[in-house]
Amino acid sequence: MSRKLVVGNWKMNLTLDQSKDLIQELANNVPFHAYVVIAAPVAYLHPLKDFIVGKRNIHLAAQNVHHEEFGAFTGELSAPMLASLGIEYCIVGHSERRIHFKEKNEVLAQKVTQLLNHNITPIYCVGESLEQREKGKTFDVIKKQLKEGLFHLTSEQIEQVIIAYEPIWAIGTGKNATPEQAEEVHAFIRKYIANKYDEDVADEIPLLYGGSVTTQNAQSLFEKPSIDGGLVGGSSLKSEDFIQVIKANFP
Numbered sequence: 001m002s003r004k005l006v007v008g009n010w011k012m013n014l015t016l017d018q019s020k021d022l023i024q025e026l027a028n029n030v031p032f033h034a035y036v037v038i039a040a041p042v043a044y045l046h047p048l049k050d051f052i053v054g055k056r057n058i059h060l061a062a063q064n065v066h067h068e069e070f071g072a073f074t075g076e077l078s079a080p081m082l083a084s085l086g087i088e089y090c091i092v093g094h095s096e097r098r099i100h101f102k103e104k105n106e107v108l109a110q111k112v113t114q115l116l117n118h119n120i121t122p123i124y125c126v127g128e129s130l131e132q133r134e135k136g137k138t139f140d141v142i143k144k145q146l147k148e149g150l151f152h153l154t155s156e157q158i159e160q161v162i163i164a165y166e167p168i169w170a171i172g173t174g175k176n177a178t179p180e181q182a183e184e185v186h187a188f189i190r191k192y193i194a195n196k197y198d199e200d201v202a203d204e205i206p207l208l209y210g211g212s213v214t215t216q217n218a219q220s221l222f223e224k225p226s227i228d229g230g231l232v233g234g235s236s237l238k239s240e241d242f243i244q245v246i247k248a249n250f251p
């Protein structure tokens with residue numbers, strides 16, 4: 001099966017009407033063989049699930065999930081709740097959650113397990129800060145995030161996960177990793193997973209690049225052999241831009 005996909009992370013943006021308009025534009029304009037996932041604000045997931053019926057290229061993700069199944073956690077949302085809405089994907093460990101909400105690998109590991117228990121595909125984010133990169137610690141940081149967040153899974157489970165490499169210094173900054181920098185980390189991630197599990201398992205896992213993907217740089221990133229697609233923030237909020245980014249991965 002193809003590992004290619006493009007995920008749009010809308011974060012805390014857009015009204016429901018704007019969301020529907022954008023999805024309609026995508027459905028009308030992206031190629032037949034494209035595979036697009038929209039991480040929409042949680043309040044919109046139910047109405048958008050109805051709205052995408054018949055739009056076969058478009059799928060939905062949540063941006064976060066709680067690590068427990070149910071309970072006294074006011075304001076939170078659990079994996080079985082997402083499953084009951086028919087949501088197929090969920091971002092886990094985005095750097096904005098790691099930084100602003102102090103989410104640690106141990107809790108993220110529980111979120112991943114919760115999602116898999118309810119047949120939702122985790123999109124697990126890893127990535128180093130500028131300081132860590134400059135100190136030559138990129139691979140150590142990624143290794144720890146993978147080991148502590150994912151390596152409790154069986155081979156069958158980890159094959160169901162998508163990994164997004166998102167260097168923190170590239171998110172929302174307009175300064176993307178070069179295709180060579182991203183490819184180097186992606187190739188490292190696949191090898192590290194192959195060493196822990198095996199090559200067949202590592203080959204199943206889509207690896208997305210995220211961090212200031214634009215209409216200008218998408219193609220040069222996506223044509224690298226270890227980059228299967230993108231996790232796209234800012235450029236997923238305008239239909240003209242997002243359509244072009246998607247087409248770069250689905251020519």
Ligand code: PEP
Binds near residue numbers: 170171174210232234
């Ligand atoms: C993101 O939010 O995951 C992201 C990569 O944002 P941006 O594309 O705006 O850098």
